[in-house]
Amino acid sequence: MTSSTHTNYGFVTLVSIVAAVGGLLFGYDTSVISGAIGFMQTKFHLNSAMQGWVVSCLLIGAIIGAALAGFLSDRFGRKKMLIISGLLFTIGSIISALSPTINLFVIARIIGGIGIGISSTLVPLYIAEIAPSKNRGRLVSLNQLAVVIGISAIYFVNKAIVNAGDQSWDVNYSWRWMLGCGLIPGLLFVFLLLLVPESPRWLEKQGFDEKAFKLLEKINGTDQAKKELADIKNSIQKEASGSIRLLFKPGFRIALIIGVVLAILQQVTGINAIMYYAPEIFKKVGAGTNASLTETIIVGLVNFLFTLVSLWLIDKVGRKTLLIIGSAVMTISLAVVGFEFSSAHPNGTLVLFFILLFVAAFAVSFGPIVWLVIAEIFPTNIRGRATAIASVALWLADFVVSQFFPILLGKTGPATTFFIFAILSLFAFIFSATVVRETKGKSLEEIETEWSTH
Template identity: 55%
Template sequence: MTVVANRVTTAKAASLQAEKPNMLFVTLVSIAAALGGILFGFDIAVVSGAIVFMEQHFVLNNVQIGWAVSSIIVGCVIGAAISGSMSEKFGRKKVLTAAALLFVIGSIGTATPETFTGYIIFRIIGGIGIGITSAICPMYNAEIAPAKYRGRLVALNQLAIVTGIFLVYFLNLWIAGFGDDAWDVSSAWRWMFGVGAVPGILFMLLLFFIPESPRWLIKQNRPDQALPILLKIHGEELAKQEVLEIKESFKQEKESGSLKQLFSPGIRIAMFVGVMLALLQHVSGINAIMYYAPVIFKEMGAGTDASLQQTIWIGLINFLFTILAVWLIDRVGRKALLLTGSALMTLCLAIIGIAFKMGLTSGPLVLIVILVYVAAFAISLGPVVWVMLSEIFPNHVRGKAVAIASMALWAGDYVVSQAFPPLLSSAGPASTFWVFGAAALFTFFFTWRSVPETKGRSLEQMEAMWTAREN
């Protein structure tokens, strides 16, 4: 009997291994969902081209310049804060559709204000949509992806973000070339913001063609609706097995809806790591580069057109190295990329600070080192943080946990974007970049000591991993 049982078990295991996921279906769905990252990337980059003209149009001081850039992040924090409860109640798909609508409204509103206050209001509205998509898009892709390919499918969100950034840098330069300096100040920045409605509408339309998250459906006691989706992804045997594993993971849920779960054994360490990674993604300085690239290049002596052209190089490097990260993340793992990237970022920020301190900014040195810094970020903190936030939390708390970590991410973004202009003018560029370098160095040591490798683990295995670390 034992021999027969072993043969049956072996045959079943072989059958499961023989089944391969339907990667065409999964990839198409993941690409559609990841396009929410286009909206994120658009808003990161569009303001870098518009702020130079808005400063003159509204006669802004340094604090107002920071507020013009960072006000969207207030909306992002709100969006991230409500994303968990909203997506748990209404599902990932419906909430993403609402977020796309908010982004469209925000894009049109920021293109048409007569006052600076009007601009700020609509910037915050659009930010709410961005905050929601930033939390839910990678989480949705993680929930629908096979474990073996989860890293690259979630990293598609970051690829969409940098694609949006890259395209908008070209768009900003193209729009600025339509008129003279006076037209740029009066109208160019309005067109830059208004064009954002196009990807917002496209994203909204594509959402009608993707399925709901099967894990959310099972949590809502609707496995009959989840099974057909999992069948399309995995095939019959693996789909049935995954339904059972997901159901089992939800049996651990106690005190449904309570934030106390986030501080229970096996989860609190995951929360700490997730929140720290989210903060470190931004306080290491990347958005100071992305938001204020033309301002930085002007500090180096470049004119308006030259600074916009140099910004395109940042977008191109960011795009190319994110593609490399998508290829590497499931091969070399998350931790190796984080360590390599943060070490390179530290070195680059130190060199940039030295160059400004010694007055060596007139040549190509600073531009080259900035591009290396962006490349290092693009293969590490850029995609890896989003992947890890989407995969390290157990099923029954994922929505709340990702929402809190995303709030921390946007809080870090706000501090950097609001503080950069006054810090640049008071402390100077050298000290400013050294501060970011210290944050990048801390990221290296934090990753080395505290961040585990999660490559190849199923979402249902994550809680056991954290519990084992705590015991």
Template identity: 60%
Template sequence: METATSNKNGQVSIRFVTLISIISALGGLLFGFDTAVVSGAVGFMEQHFELSKLQVGWAVSSLIIGCIVGAAVSGILSDRFGRKKVLIAAAVLFVISSVGTALPETFTWFVIARIVGGIGIGITSTLCPLYNAEIAPAKYRGRLVALNQLAIVSGIFLTYFVNLWISGSGDEVWAVESAWRWMFGVGAVPGILFLVLLAFVPESPRWLIKQGRPADALPILLKIHGEELAKQEVVDIKQSFAQEESGSLRQLFAPGLRIALFAGVGLAILQQVTGINAVMYYAPEIFKETGAGTNASLVQTILVGFINFVFTIVALWLIDKVGRKALLLAGSASMAVCLLVIGIAFQTGHAAGPLVLIFILLYVASFAVSLGPVVWVIISEIFPNRIRGKATAIAAMALWAADYVVSQTFPPMLSSAGPAATFWIYGSMAVLAFFFTWRIVPETKGKSLEQIEALWEAEAAGDEAKLKPRTEAL
């Protein structure tokens, strides 16, 4: 870990900023837990509440409805009340949801509690990476924002084992009556931990300056940058807000900035329509299509979670070295190839054996090192200070909406079009992601948030002398 020896000399205090970034990223752990916990619980719930297949799908997807709502309101709320206060509110909602989903007497109350938790997850999925982007020095921003994705995949991976342990703690009757309640109830533990630790993180200095409180922001920036750089940072941030005081959504459609909106929302949607959550939500069913038995498919699903975890760590190491755009290009190209091969294997009858498993693991690894963490990084840093909260919320809402569409359409696509056509459709989306990145997405590595904003402003003014071609790095 790189550390600063003397903050007075203007060196970055990476220990301080890493600590508060890790606390913020715990919101991603809650995200991962709530995404994965239902996979182990829904079978027992189906028997307990005597659910139809439609209700089983609603038990899974109701969370995503809450996430869309949470993402939609996160920008407005965080711009008004601050990033920290809204994250605290999200942690409270998550704890309420964990208790509520563990204790319901009816399926209706379970769904209501699940949606409440989804609102909290929608807020944290937007604000945790945004907060880390606003607090982090430019040199380390990529990896510090990507900590959120590492927390998400850690939550998913750990939850698989928690579910396995709980389900094995009693007989079948106990599992149907109580195991699923414990699975959901355990989520209160990380929720309370997140709530307590948030008390020790500072407010975003950029939000404080936006509220006309530079004196409150300066001590935070001093801890991060040192005296000389902190003072310059305050000046740069104040100037970015002074250019236009209003933070209305209408500004996002101004020349230059609408390209930022197109890039952010486009990447958010493409992250999902390349099929990653179809694999993560329905991995056991996919592996059963290859002829694997129930136990083998569950083991292979845990292997998917492990690969996702390991390659997200690789992404943290690479993102500030090779850059965001390079990772997106390499990852989307690799995903397209993997999905093509998987489709061919199903089409030609060669799905049995290790071939499909190998290429699904390669596909997950490619996603984990590229679209998984990098998209969250880009949508948290690409927008100007004065509208970052609202704009990031729009991109996150689009991501969750796309996630909902994928999760709802995958089962009927698999049964009607077949696995080969389904994976080829996702592969075509990966090809689209490659060309979208190549033509639209800028490289933001090593740039301060204010420098990124200045470049969008230069584009809006048509200042070709300040702006490199779109296919080059910013």
């Protein structure tokens, strides 16, 4: 018998790690294109607009996947939909690597993107629904750590593949290997998901009381499981209709605004422009191909290290405080990069330093916390669909940035581009300080009750 007060951290952490492998796919697939796009541009003679489309077509799939994920996961379960996301990612990786034409490549990337959209929406939600309140921030943020590991790993994979042959090899084959290697984490994710349970909150919503209780008991012990199950039942009964109209009630309307606005701000403050186009940015300050790829690897390592810092701080300092500090540092960093690019001879070392500072600040704040807050703030009955709304907003913003960044960079130059990102980061600072509410240490049902009483 499980102790009446014991929290089974080993079990919860293991389940969270398995789910977070979905983040690895997310990081891998969104960043693999950074190493491939230059060679694909030569291979398929892509102009700036087409180059932006090749990078951002994945995000069309992600928008579709995120839009479907909420409704389908509320109906069929978080676990089943995560398995489907892994299969779609795997299929997309294989077809994109073998594509003889740019049109088939785009279709393959959209298929993989649907998988990414589903997993990016459901992994944080699934972990939030299974994690104990006091560790929920850290456990949900394992997803962001996995995203960053995927981003960092692909920089090393790209560099190794590029070094395996000459320029002709790179243009014809290296990008295919970069994309095809996604098969490995995709299949790993599907296999590992077969070993984890369904979300206890979803089980209870479907009427599987005994299964939900046994899982909660395994996580937190008998006494806490009884209390938590009672809270979940009460929450479900209070909002029995499960209608999306619930989000437009006075209290939950603020939750929806916070979720959607934070999701958009995570993207439009410039992180993915830097991640997708880092080699091209560093070439603007005179770095050669190898040097720019090396500096891109440094960006990935900083992202990884400061995501670890965020895992340590998130349940201690709180969500709101980290968002405020992070967005302040992001604003300053982007402004300095903009000023450097506006000078006749930008200092490459200074540009690298402040881009790294921006990435560090983002990794501690907006990187993990936005996904966490989106997974925490919505009511149990419609959490899947509500999370999907915020995720669709996030992916739409990501699409706009990745589609138009190369055009903006080409027409207005890097200085104006980074000043725009700095202004958006300033807005993120103001929004975090004035609108976002703290959710540290509260159960999902307590958070829901707070919204319903405002």
